[in-house]
Amino acid sequence: MGRLRHLINIILLLVLSTVGLRYLFESIFALPVAASAEARPIDNLFNGHFWMIAFLFSLIMVLMLYAIFVFRRQDGDETDGPHIHGNRNLEITWTIIPTFVVIGFGIWGAVTLNEITRPKEGEMTVDVVGKQWIWSFTYPEQDNIGSGELVLPVNRTTVLKMNAEDVIHSFWVPEFRVKQDLVPGRETTLRITPTEVGSYKLRCAEICGLNHTLMEADVRVVDAAGFQAWVDEKQAVPAFADLTAEERGAFWASAEGFGCVACHSADGSPGVGPTWQGLYQHEVPLADGSTVIADDDYITTSIHDPNSQVVGGFNPNIMPQNYLEQFAAREQEVEAAEAIDLDITADIIAYIKTLQ
Amino acid sequence: MSAVTTHSPHDDAHGHEVPYETQMRSNRLGLWMFMFSELFLFGALFTTRFVLWGNTRPALSQEIGLLATGILLLSSFFMYRCEVGAANGDQKTFLRSALLAALMGTIFFIMVVVMEWNVFGLSGELFGIELFGHLKPSDGVYGGVFYAMTGMHALHVLSGIALILIIWWNGRRGFFTPERHWGVEATAIYWHYVDVVWVFFYPALYLMGHAVK
Amino acid sequence: MFRNTRIILTSALVKGLVGQFVAWALGYGFIAMLRAFRGLPTPGLYEPAVAFGAILSVIGFLVGAGVLTDWLKLIVGKRTPLRHGAPEGKPEWSRYLNVDYNHKVIGIQYAITSILVLLIGGLFAILFRIELAQPGMQWLTNDQYNTLFSAHGIIMIASILLGVGAMVNYLVPLMIGASDMAFPRLNAFSYWVAIPSAVLILMGMAVGGWDTGWVGYATLSLRAPLGIVLFMLGFWINGFSSIAGSINMLVTTATMRAKGMTLFRMPILVWGAAAASIIQMTATQTVGVALTMSVAERVLGLNFFDPAGGGNPILYQHLFWFYSHPVVYVFVLPGLGVISELLPVFARKPLFGYRWVALSSMGIALVGFLVWAHHMFTSGMADALRMPFMFSTMLVAIPTGVKFFSWVATIWEGKLPKNPPTPLLFVFGAISVFLIGGVTGPILGTIPTDLHLHDSYWIVGHFHATMFGGYIFPFFAALYYWYPKVTGRMYKESLGKLHFWLMLPAFWVMSIGQMSVGLLGMRRRVADYDPALGITTTHVLITLAALIIGWSVLIMIYNFVASTRTAPLADINPWRSRSPEWQIPSPVPEFNYAVPFEVIGEPYDYGLDGATYTREVVPVPSGD
Ligand code: HEA
Ligand code: HEA
Ligand code: CUA
Ligand SMILES: [Cu+2]
DSSP: OHHHHHHHHHHHHHHHHHHHHHHHHHHHTOOOOOOBTTHHHHHHHHHHHHHHHHHHHHHHHHHHHHHHHHSOOOTTOOOOOOOOOOOHHHHHHHHHHHHHHHHHHHHHHHHHHHHHHSOOTTOEEEEEEEETTEEEEEEGGGTTEEESSEEEETTSOEEEEEEESSSOEEEEOGGGOOEEEEOBTSOEEEEEOBOSOEEEEEEEOSOOSTTGGGOEEEEEEEOHHHHHHHHHHHHTOOOGGGSOHHHHHHHHHSTTTTOGGGTOOSSSOOOSSOOOTTOTTSEEEBTTSOEEEOOHHHHHHHHHSGGGGOBTTSOTTOSOSOHHHHHHHHHHHHHHHHOOOOOHHHHHHHHHHHOO | OOOOOOOOHHHHHTTOSOOHHHHHHHHHHHHHHHHHHHHHHHHHHHHHHHHHHTTEEEOOOHHHHHHHHHHHHHHHHHHHHHHHHHHTTOHHHHHHHHHHHHHHHHHHHIIIIIITBTTSOOOOEETTEEOSOOBOTTSHHHHHHHHHHHHHHHHHHHHHHHHHHHHHHHHHTTOOOSSOOHHHHHHHHHHHHHHHHHHHHHIIIIISSEEEO | OHHHHHHHHTSHHHHHHHHHHHHHHHHHHHHHHHHHHTTOOOOTTOHHHHHHHHHHHHHHHHHHHTSSHHHHHHHTTOOOOOOOSSOTTSOGGGGGGSOOOOHHHHHHHHHHHHHHHHHHHHHHHHHHHHHHTSSSOOSOOHHHHHHHHHHHHHHHHHHHHHHHHHHHHHHHHHHHTOSSOSOHHHHHHHHHHHHHHHHHHHHHHHTTOOOSTTTTOTTHHHHSOTHHHHHHHHHHHHHHHHHHHHHHHHHHHHHOOOBTOOGGGSOHHHHHHHHHHHHHHHHHHHHHHHHHHHHIIIIIOOOSSOGGGTOOHHHHHHHHHHHHTHHHHHHHHHHHHHHHHHHHHHHTSOOTTHHHHHHHHHHHHHHHTTOGGGGOTTTTOOGGGHHHHHHHHHHTHHHHHHHHHHHHHHHTTOOOOSSOOHHHHHHHHHHHHHHHHHHTSHHHHSHHHHHHHTTBHHHHHHHHHHHIIIIIHHHHHHHHHHHHHHHSBOOOHHHHHHHHHHHHHHHHHHHHHHHHHHHHTOBSSOSOOOGGGSOHHHHHHHHHHHHHHHHHHHHHHHHHHHHHHHSOBOOSSTTOOOSGGGGSOSSOOTTSOSSOEEEOSOTTOTTSTTOOSEEEOOOOSSOO
16 A cells, blocks of 8 residues: 555656656757757757656656655664565566667667768768868869858758868867867768858867867858859959969968968967067067067068977967978969969068058 | 884784785786786787788788797797796706796897887898898888887886896795795796787787788 | 974875986986987977986886885895884874875875865866856966866876775775785885876976867877876876776785675675776776877877878777776776665665676676777767667666666665765765766767767766766765774764755756756867857856865865864764674774674675674684
């Protein structure tokens, strides 16, 4: 008789608590808006998990608190509890049932994963490169246009082909739910089908050193027409030959170029490297205590062999030491295409001169 | 260090000293567990080799590899004789075999590390066999894995040699008796273990996969 | 006063530290000299020299402290008897600062070190939490933030390993009726080697810090500041402590149990500790390899992980997690053992399903070896590996569930006290916190949800809950519960309760807050966040909660320190436990049991009239 009463109490409390908790989760475990087709099945799985969390937590806690309060020792009672050693059937029950539950969730997860990673029709490819601490995007199907922000057409699956240049980074836009690391030396892929037009933020989710916090990029989801317009605009960029050295320099410094801006600000704000504002022809204190004037020679050496003249207050080994080769490769590429005589280092110095 | 002891015969009477047989059981078990633990060390290196080299291997001198392996295996035989000697109270076999095992271990070490590692700037030839390897630390993963596997193994060989020399030194002064020679037994087990590890490392380094470079 | 200062200054601890820095300087100088011979200058903080010096420094510490003395003597053929008691002519307390071979002294050394290290790690957490309370950068730079949270992670983990060592060392020999551990000198080594390891990690912070988190992934580890080398070496050296300690524990349990104590009659904590030791003994080796290779790649120029030379950065992650996943069960298994140990005592009922609980520890340990890649679902590892690891991960829930259900069944119809004493409160807290930590695990184990949660604060919430519930709360429960055994005095119950009622709610706020901001898009390991995410208030709450947890821990420490002198003497068996260690005087005599005991019953037969667990062995005259 007493047992039945306990059972009924427990079931009542359990139901109340499970539903109550699940309701509470709506506010404390809220997810950001779902802005991709992949987000839907994932959110269903989230929902299932939240129910399970609410239920399991309630189950153990209700039983525990019930035992604590209902069976507690009465005043003056000095006896021990009943001598119960165990119950094999119970043990088997609470081994088998969770086994099925977790396997069930496993299958659910597998099906969902398959759904979101399956190749879809009409996919578009974007190449993503991450390096300390900047993102850049190239659109191979749109004449290889390059961009520092990720612009995606709505309702079309995009395959991101991702590479890291130096260390591991990770692509995460919370509204899209999915995440993928970028690994140096290999290509990783991620499929995203944005469903909501709007602006989002891409933030690097894998610790990648000093400025990991700041490794962000804008993401814009636009309609098909808007995307085409953006592509046209990008394709219409004047050839390098038509630009001034200063304009070219600004381009090289940007995310689409060599990403200098990741470390060197143009407005005097602090960064991993010294700011470029007011640099040219000014005195620079070096780490070894001496000072130099930031003339063309100094800047050239600083780019080609950054460890040779480390500025006071900054760390060596952070800036890549192969810009000379990178520049040479790019110069050849552009020269082959446009038949101009290019000197990227000189362009950048010309740009720095404008930042007074 | 004030290594003073308040230990007195009176304490022994309390019987807290663990009986010799129990201590021996603990020692043996402890040694085996240590070796089991080390299995994961060597296993991790082994795995690394397969992940990084796959079905390839660097071109190494087959002759030196084979010879070194043979010598190491032979040393195990002498180590066995050494233990038998100690167990039978045969000082002469014990001491002489210990020295021989240590000597062979040293030769193995010289062949695999001093000769194969190209960091000492040596070169030379004997009977048309190139004596010194050409793998440098900077040779990408081939250098890395080879140095790591042979290096970690060589560290064990060196410590084994040190142990052998210690039991030899103490054995000469009558430290061990046929009844109590745990030091010799432990050294022998350890030495065989290091040997067995090489039996797996040798094919992984010298034989499997096709040679590149 | 002067005498005390002298005793401290000549203690093994101080000598060891001096030895460590002398050896470090020698090592550094040696490399500098080699370079000088070749006509090269040695720049300040030259990395290979620092690394070489660091390795020597550990030996310097051990030699300076005298940890190796007995072994060095053995090498030249001198057998030394085990030293017992305080060093001659010195007070009893100086034992704790010197190399001592008694397992109880070592256990207490572990415990105190663990708490000190916890304070340091917690202090770091509080420092960076203050930064995170507001968006924007207030008082830390990115550099300092990175170093602080990385050091927080590894130092807390070191603290846990030390705390596990404390429980194992103090309790296991007592519970199984041994006079000491099987290898007392090795035992001292395990403890003492952890000190130079902690020093290396802290020095790493001083020479530039590092910015990789506690995982030290390649290839970032190749580019991180110099501190990473010392972090990795410190981590690596700590492995020696783990391996030696765990072998010792397993051997002790295997060979030194009291007569009649079969495996299924051991106190349940011993099972948890044994399962944890199996993990420590094996998995530690692989992280050792990973760390060695990282340091070799940086310092010696060998290639393993950098793809530029054909290396594979994912390989590091596999080797690392092959240790670092199982190690989370090292943290919790002894803790869960404490819960299983205490509940029957307070409920006055047998532990429900003893065998199942015992075997579930082994089950968790074994399945724990098969799930490591669930930390790498987004890493770009081979696609074929994802599914198997998803299913294996889900399986860990089953043996863990067995424990929870057995605990509930143990207290069901049990006679829990109306006004639970502090240890019991902490056990209840542990169950609730570990539960939320546990049930937030499977959602990480299913890949699609993990794609969102990976490297977000959800994970930070998950693992603080599992580690607090599975280790911190049970450890505190154990400290309160065995405090009268260790000191012979009773702590102040009112302060203990205050500690609990501050810490539990604060912890819930912190952990749920972390999970909540994580879902909304808060990344891990960032010094700053976008106020647009709408998580600022929650961050303020988390920081406040962190401060409260900090205060509550300080209260506990005050309670323990103040009670050693002034508190009333405790009863011999204040909890009316049947466990053998409570049948002898507190503090425990030097050699534990004056008369060995023999096991003649089940360990938890509460409620069965006339049942006894142990009885004293009638001494047999002569022989051994
Ligand atoms: C003490 C530490 C501890 C413990 C016990 C656990 C327990 C578990 N952990 Fe956790 N985990 C960590 C510490 C711990 N973890 C840490 C430190 C990290 C981050 C590391 C880093 O990146 O820095 C991490 C990260 C982590 C990840 C990686 C996430 C990512 O980076 O993307 C995953 C993924 O699967 C995971 C899963 C699990 C699971 C399934 C369990 C299971 O063992 C939980 C099992 C328990 C229960 C499920 C509750 C009780 C069971 C029942 C009541 C029975 C019924 C249950 C069901 C039917 C489900 N953990
Ligand atoms: C047992 C392990 C453990 C414990 C107890 C804690 C305790 C705490 N942790 Fe920690 N944490 C980790 C293990 C742990 N943590 C790990 C492994 C990581 C991952 C690191 C990584 O990403 O690599 C992490 C990361 C981590 C983060 C994420 C950082 C990031 O990703 O950017 C945060 C953020 O909130 C956090 C907060 C806290 C807080 C507020 C506490 C509080 O509970 C602390 C409470 C404070 C005390 C206990 C100290 C009290 C002392 C004083 C008040 C001062 C007195 C001092 C002296 C006398 C010296 N921790
Ligand atoms: Cu890139 Cu973090
Ligand atoms: Cu894990």
